[in-house]
Each structure stands twice: as C-alpha cells, then as structure tokens.
Amino acid sequence: QVQLVESGGGLVQAGGSLRLSCAASGSFFSIGAMGWYRQAPGKQRELVATITSGSSTNYADSVKDRFAISRDNAKNTVYLQMNSLKPEDTAVYYCNALLIDASTGPVRRYWGQGSQVTVSS
Numbered sequence: 001q002v003q004l005v006e007s008g009g010g011l012v013q014a015g016g017s018l019r020l021s022c023a024a025s026g027s028f029f030s031i032g033a034m035g036w037y038r039q040a041p042g043k044q045r046e047l048v049a050t051i052t053s054g055s056s057t058n059y060a061d062s063v064k065d066r067f068a069i070s071r072d073n074a075k076n077t078v079y080l081q082m083n084s085l086k087p088e089d090t091a092v093y094y095c096n097a098l099l100i101d102a103s104t105g106p107v108r109r110y111w112g113q114g115s116q117v118t119v120s121s
C-alpha cells in the first residue's frame with residue numbers, strides 16, 4: 001500500500017522558518033514529479049511549489065524567494081524549506097507525488113495527509 005507521510009508542521013512567529021518533509025512509502029516502481037499545495041480557511045487549495053524528476057522547480061509568486069523545494073530520490077522524499085514566514089502563509093500544507101506502480105505503468109497521483117502550518121504576527 002502506497003502512502004505519502006508528511007512531517008514538520010507547527011506554530012512559528014512571523015519571520016521564522018519551518019521545513020516540511022514528505023516521504024513516499026509502500027510498493028511502487030518509481031516516483032515522478034512531487035509538489036506541495038496549501039489550503040487556508042475559506043479558500044481553495046493552491047499550488048505552492050513543484051519539482052520534477054529532473055529537479056526542475058516551479059513556485060507560486062507569493063512564496064518565490066522565501067521557500068525552496070528539494071528532493072532526495074534515494075529516500076523518495078520531498079522537502080519544503082519555508083523561510084521568512086508570514087501570517088498569510090498559515091494553511092494546511094499537502095504533499096503530492098506521481099508514482100509509477102510498475103515498470104510498464106500506470107502513473108497515479110497520491111496525496112499526503114496534510115500538515116498544519118500556523119504563523120503568528
């Protein structure tokens with residue numbers, strides 16, 4: 001059974017830092033693109049950052065120059081380093097990943113359980 005397990009959320013003051021981790025576990029052949037989304041109360045889920053299997057990255061304008069996404073392919077883990085946090089970053093953060101189930105496919109998208117990040121002013 002495949003799971004994405006997140007860790008690293010919490011409560012910080014504005015200007016502080018957190019690092020989120022998300023590890024894929026279970027049975028799968030390989031892992032493709034990975035990313036992070038977030039959802040604030042009363043708002044739609046939005047893209048934060050993505051990273052491809054070749055380590056090309058993409059960021060939302062609101063977090064560019066403050067957040068950094070990275071991955072460790074040997075550990076099947078994606079990270080989100082969050083610096084200079086602002087109260088508007090407060091949200092539940094969700095990891096996602098494209099996993100290849102077998103050598104011939106299929107490719108499926110999986111989601112983590114969500115991590116609460118709260119930034120106080």
